Amino acid sequence: MDLVSISDIFRNREKYLEKEISVGGWVRSVRASKNFGFLVISDGTYFETLQIVYNDSMANFSEISKLNVSACVIVKGVLTATPQAKQPFEIQATDIVIEGESTSDYPLQKKRHTLEYLRTMTHLRPRTNTFQAVFRVRSIIAYAIHKFFQERDFVYVHTPIITSSDAEGAGEMFQVTTLDLENLPKDKDGKVDYSKDFFGKKTSLTVSGQLNVETYAMAFNNVYTFGPTFRAENSNTTRHAAEFWMVEPEVAFADLTDLMNLTESMLKYIINYVLENAPKEMEFFNQFIDKGLLERLKHVASSEFARVTYTEAVEELIKHNDKFDYKVSWGCDLQTEHERYLTEEIYKRPVFVTNYPKEIKAFYMKLNDDKKTVAAMDCLVPGIGEIVGGSQREDSYEILTNRMKELGLKAEDYEFYTDLRKYGTVTHSGYGLGFERCVMYLTGISNIRDVLPFPRTVKNCEL
Amino acid sequence: MDLVSISDIFRNREKYLEKEISVGGWVRSVRASKNFGFLVISDGTYFETLQIVYNDSMANFSEISKLNVSACVIVKGVLTATPQAKQPFEIQATDIVIEGESTSDYPLQKKRHTLEYLRTMTHLRPRTNTFQAVFRVRSIIAYAIHKFFQERDFVYVHTPIITSSDAEGAGEMFQVTTLDLENLPKDKDGKVDYSKDFFGKKTSLTVSGQLNVETYAMAFNNVYTFGPTFRAENSNTTRHAAEFWMVEPEVAFADLTDLMNLTESMLKYIINYVLENAPKEMEFFNQFIDKGLLERLKHVASSEFARVTYTEAVEELIKHNDKFDYKVSWGCDLQTEHERYLTEEIYKRPVFVTNYPKEIKAFYMKLNDDKKTVAAMDCLVPGIGEIVGGSQREDSYEILTNRMKELGLKAEDYEFYTDLRKYGTVTHSGYGLGFERCVMYLTGISNIRDVLPFPRTVKNCEL
Numbered sequence: 001m002d003l004v005s006i007s008d009i010f011r012n013r014e015k016y017l018e019k020e021i022s023v024g025g026w027v028r029s030v031r032a033s034k035n036f037g038f039l040v041i042s043d044g045t046y047f048e049t050l051q052i053v054y055n056d057s058m059a060n061f062s063e064i065s066k067l068n069v070s071a072c073v074i075v076k077g078v079l080t081a082t083p084q085a086k087q088p089f090e091i092q093a094t095d096i097v098i099e100g101e102s103t104s105d106y107p108l109q110k111k112r113h114t115l116e117y118l119r120t121m122t123h124l125r126p127r128t129n130t131f132q133a134v135f136r137v138r139s140i141i142a143y144a145i146h147k148f149f150q151e152r153d154f155v156y157v158h159t160p161i162i163t164s165s166d167a168e169g170a171g172e173m174f175q176v177t178t179l180d181l182e183n184l185p186k187d188k189d190g191k192v193d194y195s196k197d198f199f200g201k202k203t204s205l206t207v208s209g210q211l212n213v214e215t216y217a218m219a220f221n222n223v224y225t226f227g228p229t230f231r232a233e234n235s236n237t238t239r240h241a242a243e244f245w246m247v248e249p250e251v252a253f254a255d256l257t258d259l260m261n262l263t264e265s266m267l268k269y270i271i272n273y274v275l276e277n278a279p280k281e282m283e284f285f286n287q288f289i290d291k292g293l294l295e296r297l298k299h300v301a302s303s304e305f306a307r308v309t310y311t312e313a314v315e316e317l318i319k320h321n322d323k324f325d326y327k328v329s330w331g332c333d334l335q336t337e338h339e340r341y342l343t344e345e346i347y348k349r350p351v352f353v354t355n356y357p358k359e360i361k362a363f364y365m366k367l368n369d370d371k372k373t374v375a376a377m378d379c380l381v382p383g384i385g386e387i388v389g390g391s392q393r394e395d396s397y398e399i400l401t402n403r404m405k406e407l408g409l410k411a412e413d414y415e416f417y418t419d420l421r422k423y424g425t426v427t428h429s430g431y432g433l434g435f436e437r438c439v440m441y442l443t444g445i446s447n448i449r450d451v452l453p454f455p456r457t458v459k460n461c462e463l
Numbered sequence: 464m465d466l467v468s469i470s471d472i473f474r475n476r477e478k479y480l481e482k483e484i485s486v487g488g489w490v491r492s493v494r495a496s497k498n499f500g501f502l503v504i505s506d507g508t509y510f511e512t513l514q515i516v517y518n519d520s521m522a523n524f525s526e527i528s529k530l531n532v533s534a535c536v537i538v539k540g541v542l543t544a545t546p547q548a549k550q551p552f553e554i555q556a557t558d559i560v561i562e563g564e565s566t567s568d569y570p571l572q573k574k575r576h577t578l579e580y581l582r583t584m585t586h587l588r589p590r591t592n593t594f595q596a597v598f599r600v601r602s603i604i605a606y607a608i609h610k611f612f613q614e615r616d617f618v619y620v621h622t623p624i625i626t627s628s629d630a631e632g633a634g635e636m637f638q639v640t641t642l643d644l645e646n647l648p649k650d651k652d653g654k655v656d657y658s659k660d661f662f663g664k665k666t667s668l669t670v671s672g673q674l675n676v677e678t679y680a681m682a683f684n685n686v687y688t689f690g691p692t693f694r695a696e697n698s699n700t701t702r703h704a705a706e707f708w709m710v711e712p713e714v715a716f717a718d719l720t721d722l723m724n725l726t727e728s729m730l731k732y733i734i735n736y737v738l739e740n741a742p743k744e745m746e747f748f749n750q751f752i753d754k755g756l757l758e759r760l761k762h763v764a765s766s767e768f769a770r771v772t773y774t775e776a777v778e779e780l781i782k783h784n785d786k787f788d789y790k791v792s793w794g795c796d797l798q799t800e801h802e803r804y805l806t807e808e809i810y811k812r813p814v815f816v817t818n819y820p821k822e823i824k825a826f827y828m829k830l831n832d833d834k835k836t837v838a839a840m841d842c843l844v845p846g847i848g849e850i851v852g853g854s855q856r857e858d859s860y861e862i863l864t865n866r867m868k869e870l871g872l873k874a875e876d877y878e879f880y881t882d883l884r885k886y887g888t889v890t891h892s893g894y895g896l897g898f899e900r901c902v903m904y905l906t907g908i909s910n911i912r913d914v915l916p917f918p919r920t921v922k923n924c925e926l
């Protein structure tokens with residue numbers, strides 16, 4: 001159809017002013033008088049709406065005046081500047097075709113609804129201002145991430161969703177099967193016979209693509225994954241979802257310092273890209289969702305991130321132990337309250353905390369010379385705490401396999417991974433960015449359910 | 464680390480010629496004489512390799528000469544033009560650090576291996592020429608798709624992977640569960656008690672994001688999904704995988720003609736983007752994988768696609784029924800042999816076939832005025848047949864719900880979907896592009912297992 005989008009009208013107004021154009025959209029409000037009326041429509045391409053003036057010269061004047069919120073119309077008319085009004089222009093309609101009415105039971109009226117209420121209608125909430133802003137920004141962030149890595153020659157690798165490795169995160173994984181649960185095949189010991197399952201063995205949904213993508217970093221040097229990840233954690237919080245997206249770059253010939261540099265550039269790139277490409281949406285968040293948002297983000301984009309060791313951070317935190325629910329001592333894992341205190345109160349800017357005790361970090365992280373800490377880093381930002389976690393990887397075959405033995409991991413499950421240390425091993429590092437956490441951070445939205453188009457949480461899987 | 468990538472050297476050679484630089488990479492071959500030798504290294508950033516000349520002034524000369532394929536080195540030296548040689552330049556090394564040796568059991572030697580053999584080593588095959596080319600092009604195609612849609616203001620929507628709708632593709636879906644299969648909870652009738660499952664009901668892996676993404680098209684106008692999709696089909700062919708990626712745009716205010724225009728622009732955009740951004744890789748495919756590839760792709764990029772109705776196509780095909788295993792008549796579904804005949808022999812360019820009998824298409828496709836056909840379209844391309852399938856969607860509440868009744872679909876399962884026809888319905892259309900099929904098409908690779916980094920097929924789920 002030959003329609004002009006509202007985003008095009010706002011961005012290229014000179015091209016359309018005083019011209020007759022056609023616009024399609026959904027009604028946000030109707031104000032009708034006896035002989036004329038106003039429709040405000042949104043077409044979903046731009047955060048701002050467009051005002052339509054119509055009058056009783058139209059045969060369907062009274063039908064138009066009776067339209068309900070969310071009815072769909074195609075309007076023909078002249079785009080006219082309105083220097084005296086709040087909006088910059090409006091359309092003086094000559095013709096309005098009602099594409100689809102909206103029945104009177106439409107549940108979202110013009111008034112403001114709570115985010116909780118909107119969560120009960122997954123399929124309609126993207127039609128509201130808040131979710132228009134959230135999901136456009138989500139899309140822009142996703143693209144900014146691809147753009148950042150592709151401009152730097154990173155290869156995008158689709159790591160698998162279904163996996164037969166249940167090593168990491170065992171017990172918190174979703175099982176994937178084609179067996180008939182009402183009629184399970186059993187082996188001679190009475191156990192489920194997985195040789196009859198689709199893949200001939202027990203399979204689950206991935207909890208991370210990292211180990212897989214490392215195999216590609218050893219071939220392409222710079223790689224990243226960006227895909228869905230799953231955690232069957234039985235926790236009903238504002239920050240946990242069972243299905244979420246993760247970004248995991250992995251870089252050969254990169255040590256922990258290189259990795260921090262990459263993280264810092266990426267976060268600044270994303271923030272600048274979103275501020276530039278979604279200014280209206282960001283103003284909206286700043287005004288209605290989180291008052292300090294813009295200031296905070298601009299501060300992060302222009303700060304040099306602090307870099308401290310875990311040991312230094314713990315020394316600082318211990319001085320303020322009276323302020324914490326959970327007291328800090330060397331060896332403990334840092335909680336969100338500590339992370340936020342470090343970045344918000346002590347350093348007043350983003351902070352990388354490095355070299356954590358090996359006991360609280362994963363087996364594949366590079367052991368430091370002190371034999372007590374590993375070359376891990378967490379990036380903490382004001383307002384949220386940890387946003388990125390990563391490490392240099394253990395590149396020594398001997399140290400890695402010894403550590404696996406200590407932890408009781410089965411060598412044969414990781415042969416593909418230890419092979420990488422036999423055939424041309426190299427210093428390499430990578431991190432994970434929880435994509436929803438990043439969207440929450442950039443929008444100020446505080447519940448993960450409100451940044452996921454179709455949230456999956458405990459006992460909740462709608463549509 | 465302060466290394467120059469091989470892609471940077473090739474692209475900005477003037478900047479580095481006659482300068483001392485450091486390069487890291489993996490050994491592809493070693494030729495050692497008594498006093499000097501040559502290493503050929505790849506660093507994964509570029510399809511071409513780099514030659515290193517070294518000599519016995521180095522303390523580790525003999526260790527270098529004994530390196531095996533895939534050992535990792537960091538080379539310091541001067542980049543020197545070699546106008547007389549095959550390669551444009553080489554590095555005269557002053558220092559070579561062996562980062563990681565490659566043990567003698569490294570399974571990929573310099574000789575050529577079959578793709579079948581390489582499939583047995585998922586974690587090492589990306590180090591070979593063919594897979595370097597395949598997976599870089601895969602990444603470039605993925606980015607081209609995002610770029611195409613984002614430049615046109617489409618909103619990227621992550622449709623859910625875990626779904627409670629088992630309507631489409633029932634029986635071919637993977638079930639997702641956290642129930643303990645060795646000890647299933649049962650309800651009072653002895654059936655599995657799904658109220659105890661993670662989501663409180665039976666859930667599966669998605670077979671398509673289309674119905675979900677339509678809810679977003681009604682809010683944002685132009686949207687697309689790009690994510691993994693699953694089919695538990697028990698078919699062991701070169702074209703089926705259990706896990707694959709799909710691209711599904713959905714556009715409001717768009718009819719079937721608009722949809723064909725979008726498809727045609729997207730396919731041409733992807734082809735041109737790849738030809739421009741991966742010229743070496745595409746030459747490699749053309750030379751070693753599929754001789755006619757470049758000619759075919761350039762032809763597609765410059766052709767105006769043909770557009771015929773199913774009825775016209777069937778009339779043409781019937782004339783050639785002697786050539787087909789499966790004879791054509793009106794009402795039958797077109798097989799790959801028919802699709803290829805249409806595009807390769809009859810029209811000699813890509814073809815859209817439109818308006819299929821409603822019986823062979825999905826319930827949500829728009830019924831045409833003839834009441835016999837639906838506004839569907841398949842896009843057929845030479846060498847492969849169908850690459851894109853889509854339709855205008857049924858936007859009438861009445862016709863849609865009647866069709867659902869005819870087919871025995873439960874109204875309550877689709878309430879979110881039929882709601883879209885109650886609240887501001889509009890002409891809208893969308894299609895699906897199987898991403899792996901697209902990668903196969905652009906690379907000439909004929910087995911889907913060779914374009915998936917970690918293929919999942921019947922009885923096969925490695926890593």
